[in-house]
Amino acid sequence: MAPNSELKNLIAQFSSVPKVSGVDLTGRNVIVTGGSGGLGLESALVFAKLNPARLIITARSLESGGKAVEQIFKATGYRCETWVLNLMDLKSVEAFATKAKTELERLDVLLSNAGVAATQYIVSAHGYESGCQVNNISNSLLCLLLLPLLIQTATLPPPIGSKSPKFTPRITIVSSVLHYKVKTLPVLGAGEEGRTLELMSEKKRFSNDTYQDTKAINLLNAQTLISLLPPVKDGNPTVLINTVDPGFCDTGILRTASGFFRIGVAIATALVARTAEAGARNLVYASLKETSQGAYIATCKEQEAGDFVIGEKGRQVGAMIWEEMKSIWMKEGIVYLFM
Template structure:
């Protein structure tokens, strides 16, 4: 096992207490995807507690989202702040419809890309493997589509907009053999070669790489309105993301959650803390709510080359999904 991984992640999991967010989000509008349960719900609850003017729960099930909204109101006492909007990241038309609605907002200060899936068996969404579609492609499509509103807001209020991707320490846990494919994303769509028990880890590594490249592109941009993009690893938390595993796997995870896992509330803090930072957070990797370092491979020459390659492939795919979308960058 990599000694830095053991020290920073396993040790940090047991010994680090995540800071309790206190930064005010007064007047701000915030979107949190996957916020009807788990860390997304708890992050949304924190944003409401911290005086956000509007918090949008972007959820696949409106019914579950409404229950989550009622729970937030009950715990914070703040009415008229939470809104529930439908967003199905397995469908590009849903992402586009959501983004179109978001463009009509008076302002948009923060986007927390939290939603994700952990699939053990092959499944497809929009003609590609579902994990990559949901965890990577759809979230980046959403980012690109709402970027004009975030820039407009940042320019008007004089404060950088923040995009926070929910990352994972599991980006350390894959050898990522697909990186050697001529086209990585197309290689991940090959059912015959798919290693599904590794796929979530791969998706989180790709998310980290393209998130870093997005930050680099934002840094170079001369368009008005500064935006900071960061990736935040919440650590191992008590959530439902692995619910599709076998009964034996669930028994194992039950033991691990009891022994090692943070609460969903603590995980939610790790999504709120980067959202409270200024534009110097652009390109940062957060670990347990503090600025940290991603894996050695991510920082290696091969990692940086793969990052560029993936960015080119992803942006080409986004252009096919929504022609002209990359002009928003």
């Protein structure tokens, strides 16, 4: 059984999160989704200091992304780029991936950080609740569409001048410790096949539990992505895919909360929240260190994921959700390499 408890989580909040050192990104390309603020911006600030060839942060508008670019430049002297990505729109995801595959000869790190912790019921144009749309349907599509570029990167020689020649291209997906508390997903997953996300998106089911369900799906989708990779050679994966929990951080992700919930969030933030910079150290660790394939990272250490996620029932539900997402992508006419 995965070791997890409220006390363990509280203690972890006060644990020291080490800074990552000894990694050089010279000649390598990095994409950080949701890089205009919070954990994404703090992660990008670290990457900028490691001399990447190109560092691309995504934002929902060029204006917000441009402000982050200037902030990073003032802090590090490195001029990164901002590309528009709206995860509520699958066509935006497709356009972003096409641009990346056209402009980039290599992609060494995809930090899939952008996400929402919805406190209000909002439905995308595709008919899905915003958490399901952003955290799962769109994020998984982006990873899938960029996976061939990451695989291609693994066949390339180390960049000239790199001080870290042995570096595995990777996808790091930001999840949450709350995936241990998944409640609704196991019940819905036991129902009608192919409708889990559809059922999760019904207004009557919307609650604070929705977020933890989407974070559990992050881990399940990571395992499916791993299954699509070429066979391992010499014990080394072609592309490393892991998930990470930043901990409870003061990032403003729950800024739309209201009522007593908002008061509770404010009190918890004041008492136990990590800074965004400290939380981002977990993301940077998972993005740069050679972890185990499929590792779940928390406090810069590999941890055992939740029982549902690693169990047979979770694998079955994960496979059903992936098939459901494929039908959603295909309905939008989006073509991808892996079926």
